[in-house]
Amino acid sequence: xxxxxxxxxxxxxxxxxxxxxxxxxxxxxxxxxxxxxxxxxxxxxxxxxxxxxxxxxxxxxxxxxxxxxxxxxxxxxxxxxxxxxxxxxxxxxxxxxxxxxxxxxxxxxxxxxxxxxxxxxxxxxxxxxxxxxxxxxxxxxxxxxxxxxxxxxxxxxxxxxxxxxxxxxxxxxxxxxxxxxxxxxxxxxxxxxxxxxxxxxxxxxxxxxxxxxxxxxxxxxxxxxxxxxxxxxxxxxxxxxxxxxxxxxxxxxxxxxxxxxxxxxxxxxxxxxxxxxxxxxxxxxxxxxxxxxxxxxxxxxxxxxxxxxxxxxxxxxxxxxxxxxxxxxxxxxxxxxxxxxxxxxxxxxxxxxxxxxxxxxxxxxxxxxxxxxxxxxxxxxxxxxxxxxxxxxxxxxxxxxxxxxxxxxxxxxxxxxxxxxxxxxxxxxxxxxxxxxxxxxxxxxxxxxxxxxxxxxxxxxxxxxxxxxxxxxxxxxxxxxxxxxxxxxxxxxxxxxxxxxxxxxxxxxxxxxxxxxxxxxxxxxxxxxxxxxxxxxxxxxxxxxxxxxxxxxxxxxxxxxxxxxxxxxxxxxxxxxxxxxxxxxxxxxxxxxxxxxxxxxxxxxxxxxxxxxxxxxxxxxxxxxxxxxxxxxxxxxxxxxxxxxxxxxxxxxxxxxxxxxxxxxxx
Amino acid sequence: xxxxxxxxxxxxxxxxxxxxxxxxxxxxxxxxxxxxxxxxxxxxxxxxxxxxxxxxxxxxxxxxxxxxxxxxxx
Numbered sequence: 001x002x003x004x005x006x007x008x009x010x011x012x013x014x015x016x017x018x019x020x021x022x023x024x025x026x027x028x029x030x031x032x033x034x035x036x037x038x039x040x041x042x043x044x045x046x047x048x049x050x051x052x053x054x055x056x057x058x059x060x061x062x063x064x065x066x067x068x069x070x071x072x073x074x075x076x077x078x079x080x081x082x083x084x085x086x087x088x089x090x091x092x093x094x095x096x097x098x099x100x101x102x103x104x105x106x107x108x109x110x111x112x113x114x115x116x117x118x119x120x121x122x123x124x125x126x127x128x129x130x131x132x133x134x135x136x137x138x139x140x141x142x143x144x145x146x147x148x149x150x151x152x153x154x155x156x157x158x159x160x161x162x163x164x165x166x167x168x169x170x171x172x173x174x175x176x177x178x179x180x181x182x183x184x185x186x187x188x189x190x191x192x193x194x195x196x197x198x199x200x201x202x203x204x205x206x207x208x209x210x211x212x213x214x215x216x217x218x219x220x221x222x223x224x225x226x227x228x229x230x231x232x233x234x235x236x237x238x239x240x241x242x243x244x245x246x247x248x249x250x251x252x253x254x255x256x257x258x259x260x261x262x263x264x265x266x267x268x269x270x271x272x273x274x275x276x277x278x279x280x281x282x283x284x285x286x287x288x289x290x291x292x293x294x295x296x297x298x299x300x301x302x303x304x305x306x307x308x309x310x311x312x313x314x315x316x317x318x319x320x321x322x323x324x325x326x327x328x329x330x331x332x333x334x335x336x337x338x339x340x341x342x343x344x345x346x347x348x349x350x351x352x353x354x355x356x357x358x359x360x361x362x363x364x365x366x367x368x369x370x371x372x373x374x375x376x377x378x379x380x381x382x383x384x385x386x387x388x389x390x391x392x393x394x395x396x397x398x399x400x401x402x403x404x405x406x407x408x409x410x411x412x413x414x415x416x417x418x419x420x421x422x423x424x425x426x427x428x429x430x431x432x433x434x435x436x437x438x439x440x441x442x443x444x445x446x447x448x449x450x451x452x453x454x455x456x457x458x459x460x461x462x463x464x465x466x467x468x469x470x471x472x473x474x475x476x477x478x479x480x481x482x483x484x485x486x487x488x489x490x491x492x493x494x495x496x497x498x499x500x501x502x503x504x505x506x507x508x509x510x511x512x513x514x515x516x517x518x519x520x521x522x523x524x525x526x527x528x529x530x531x532x533x534x535x536x537x538x539x540x541x542x543x544x545x546x547x548x549x550x551x552x553x554x555x556x557x558x559x560x561x562x563x564x565x566x567x568x569x570x571x572x573x574x575x576x577x578x579x580x581x582x583x584x585x586x587x588x589x590x591x592x593x594x595x596x597x598x599x600x601x602x603x604x605x606x607x608x609x610x611x612x613x614x615x616x617x618x619x620x621x622x623x624x625x626x627x628x629x630x631x632x633x634x635x636x637x638x639x640x641x642x643x644x645x646x647x648x649x650x651x652x653x654x655x656x657x658x659x660x661x662x663x664x665x666x667x
Numbered sequence: 668x669x670x671x672x673x674x675x676x677x678x679x680x681x682x683x684x685x686x687x688x689x690x691x692x693x694x695x696x697x698x699x700x701x702x703x704x705x706x707x708x709x710x711x712x713x714x715x716x717x718x719x720x721x722x723x724x725x726x727x728x729x730x731x732x733x734x735x736x737x738x739x740x741x
Contacts, residue, residue, distance in 0.1 A: 062698050062699060063694075063698035065694050065695075065698055067691045067694055067695060094725060094726050096700070096724050096725070097699070097700050097724060097726060100698070100700070236690075237690055237693075240690070240693075240694060240697075241693075241697070241703075244694070244697040244698070244702055245697075245702050245703055245704075248700060248702045248705070249704075252724075270727075274711075274720075278711065278713065278714070278720070279714070280712070280714050281714070283713075283714040284714050373729070376729070377713050377718065377720065377729045378713050378714050378715070380713065380717070380718050380729070380731070381713060381715035381716065381717045381718070382715065384717075384731070390718075390729075481689075481692070482691065482692060482695060483692055483695060483696070483730070483731065483734035483737075484718070484729075484730075484731055484734065485695065485696070485699055485728055485729070485730055485734070486728065486729045487726065487727070487728055487729075488720060488726075488727040488728065488729055489726075489727075
């Protein structure tokens, strides 16, 4: 019979946990969310030498104190789900800090197998680790690996499937705390001895002393009452300090025992690079240059030419499918639904794929090299002013390219409140799809002054985004007051394989979204733009037009209360660039419309002021379907999608109304 | 008023004496290795003057000045 084991992968953030996970599973995993929260949960099942292994990736944490969501998730999983083995990934080049988590894992009493990663980097530093000694001192199996080069993976799997002794904790766990702590642990253990938990009583006792409410609530009320004297706040703070101090004291001795340096100390490459990268004068200009390069690479060099190729390819495929369906003799409404509605909508969004891929290649590269942490370091002071931290700057800037990858890129912001704020303000940073709309309408109404108009719009978007961040952080996402402490990891060459895996994962996520929410929304929008209650119709008689007439009065105070404008805005939800082509249709210009005819048709419907207000509305209102899909994916809730759409419309209307009032006074 | 990590000059080193902060914040610092007796040095200031880069136990951390005030230096 096949043996089956569950392995939980635990380790510090940013030390290659994803790389190891991929190396073990070969990208055959499922991505979900931990119950009730938006933290991503990756799981994979595979068989190795007849043993079925179920591998669960725990959030990367430095500790299991459970003061952060990630720590709570990791700890609760181990305590309640009872995995057979904990696979602890440890960065060999940063042993002491990594082993701090290991000690806490060992205290949970589950068998631990340690994968000692980045042995190559340790060797470069001249660091030699005595692996047998480390293994015997801690009482765990230690397997040296280089996850990025897939070295040691089979040895690691062999160690994982080897049957483990029932309770390694009592036998091997080496650390004893100060006398007064140990004494109280024993007292509590004796109270708990008649209750059976699958957690070591020693660990429970320690957590009770630390005043850890999550754990205290696991034990029966009656026992809680008995243990009340051990749960005083004064004691718990003292115990926590004594425990943490002792762990690090122990680890500092342990690391000295197991490591030797074969090389004299040389200033690391990282320090040299940082001399330039975070230099007082060079740091910020260099960052600007990096961002410029990313945009140039994404939009000019690769993305847009590729997007055009995609566009051609999609037209070709659409034509093929159309011919095929015509040959099959399907009814014309179904044909139109498939080609004009579904294919047009989904392909329209897929055209963004090259840009999204490019932005993600750049993003993953910066993250993997360690540069991203430096960006956060140099920009933190600025971002702090709006209540966010340095890590929020990159998604914000990516928003100017495309809000979809920008929102997907917020994943690197660990603090959930900051992440949600970053997601919700992102659409205010005007994406490249809005530029053609701005350009066209600006040149129709403000010839010669297009640049000023467009600059004003971008600036307004930034201003509103910052204001929204400020308000969101003061209301819905109030800071928890935790300090912003971020590791500045050593620089290293990223592996192409890892970048490819990450980018593929993002693209896959986007494709699934395109296939579900974007598909559905495309069908609905196509339907309301091409049908009315009695059947197929011209767009000017469609449900959309009806809806446009219905909501047009809402826009009357803003100066564009005609149904055509309202309909264009509805259509623009598919993609902002569609506003232009849609306006050409609803103002009766046909597809052959020239710029001049566009100008004259619009001048009847808009004044310069209302045209500008219309642009502001397009800048600020509901994000496009792709962006809404990304918001759904990253917040894991339709609630935030609806919130995002509604609050942006409300803001758009309010800002437009103010501009109309002020503009009316000035004219 | 005792000396804090925030008062250390760039390039100088100090020994952590205590962390004077509410429990969750204190625990966070301690978990990152900022425990009593640890030697910590200030590497540099960010270009805008805040946060600071500190190093301890062979790794670097970025900490805001206002948070560095919690860390008392012997």
